[in-house]
Amino acid sequence: MARLTVSGFEIYKSYLAIDRQIGLRDALRDVAQAAPFISPVTPQGKTMSVRMTAAGRFGWITDRQGYRYSEMHRSGMSWPSIPELVLDIWHDVTGLSLPPECCLINYYGEGARMGLHQDKDETSFDWPVVSISLGDDGLFRMGNRERRGKTQSIWLQSGDVVVMAGAARLSYHGVDRIRFGSSTLLPKGGRINVTLRVVTGVG
Numbered sequence: 001m002a003r004l005t006v007s008g009f010e011i012y013k014s015y016l017a018i019d020r021q022i023g024l025r026d027a028l029r030d031v032a033q034a035a036p037f038i039s040p041v042t043p044q045g046k047t048m049s050v051r052m053t054a055a056g057r058f059g060w061i062t063d064r065q066g067y068r069y070s071e072m073h074r075s076g077m078s079w080p081s082i083p084e085l086v087l088d089i090w091h092d093v094t095g096l097s098l099p100p101e102c103c104l105i106n107y108y109g110e111g112a113r114m115g116l117h118q119d120k121d122e123t124s125f126d127w128p129v130v131s132i133s134l135g136d137d138g139l140f141r142m143g144n145r146e147r148r149g150k151t152q153s154i155w156l157q158s159g160d161v162v163v164m165a166g167a168a169r170l171s172y173h174g175v176d177r178i179r180f181g182s183s184t185l186l187p188k189g190g191r192i193n194v195t196l197r198v199v200t201g202v203g
Helices: 018-034 084-094
Strands: 002-006 009-013 051-056 059-063 066-070 102-108 114-117 129-135 138-142 152-156 161-164 173-178 191-197
Touching: 002 152, 018 051, 018 084, 018 102, 018 129, 018 191, 051 059, 059 102, 084 129, 084 161, 084 191, 173 191
Parallel strands: none
Antiparallel strands: 002 009, 009 161, 051 102, 059 066, 102 191, 114 173, 129 161, 129 191, 138 152, 138 173
């Protein structure tokens, strides 16, 4: 495992060995069976290219009413619990005893991307955001707190983990594209990104 710092983002390359990637993939499959993926729509009415689900107390959702956290899936059910494998990663890379309250799961199929954005719907920005990559390679772009600021990009592979904390906590970031079919971890191809966040800071 190599640890890199790019634009203030801490990147743990090859953090998860293949057996842990498989275990995490299977645990997330159970989450998706309980809370199926949806194709979210932005407040402007545009359907996003990624599909989303979540685990934990909160899920992050978007629709015509805006961007926000919700304690319920669109079906009206509560979100499933965050898998222990995910919590283990959070505690290890952050050193925090406080668990995340949201485990957002994004699936990137062929041609999917995520534009530059900030994670800023939380009550406090004192807590880190942790991102876990599974499946196909994704070109991750990192900026700063200015949307038009200088950016740097790095290919994230399956098993890589990114921590956004400190100066990077509110930095713009996004995924420009994926190398569809570059990994065999997901039977149908694509990339899964797991993002862990503290929403309220109340344990």
